Amino acid sequence: MSMAEFKGKVKHIQDTPFGYTLSVIGGKWKMVIIYLLAENGPVRFNDLKRQIGVITYKMLSAQLKELEADGMVKRTEYPQVPPKVEYSLTKKAETLLPVLEELCEWGVKNQNPPIT
């Protein structure tokens, strides 16, 4: 890598705080999962799948694992038969809810806007 290649190099979005936010909530289903966990409290795996509707087991499992790794979702396993696992939001995730509310409000205002 030469000096010339560095010259005028733009800072990549991935390295910004905004990029961090996107890495945490930018997955295809992550905001939906957070939205539903916020509404319906601690919820079991299959319930969550039913609420999302079209997601597959594999995707839900993967997204939950990533959200857990990023400290957004808490996984609670109850040692019983049949197994019971509940997912809920962490405090960190709850600090994001007001912003998601605003995204929701933006949707209300822009989904079927009056023709002006």
Add this chain to the structure above:
Amino acid sequence: MSMAEFKGKVKHIQDTPFGYTLSVIGGKWKMVIIYLLAENGPVRFNDLKRQIGVITYKMLSAQLKELEADGMVKRTEYPQVPPKVEYSLTKKAETLLPVLEELCEWGVKNQNPPIT
């Protein structure tokens, strides 16, 4: 209108205002594109590609088309050689910027949190 007001009323997330918002900005690169257009004003195709860094021509082109179809991005073509096309945000997209700003602030607060 808040997220909580939809509790128990809607079966599928995609039919809610929040689902609409996600359909508009939920694509893999869409928030990044809006963010960069907001910061750097009208910008040309290849400049935008350079700023994003890792995106391919194909993806950038597709995402811009979808954003344009959703009324978020304005495409201005200048009839000259070599071709020049500038992309900029619409007023609709600008109403979303305060929310994106909050997502950015959330990233600032949560990217490298103190160990507690």
Add this chain to the structure above:
DNA sequence: CCGAATCCGATAAGATACTG
């Protein structure tokens, strides 16, 4: 030349059967 479409191999996502 710049913006963008095309072709193709690589990768991610979907469907569903299966296990502890």
Add this chain to the structure above:
DNA sequence: CAGTATCTTATCGGATTCGG
């Protein structure tokens, strides 16, 4: 019930090509 394993299908990345 809560996930995995496996196979199929759709999407994406990268190079190349095209059109103005």
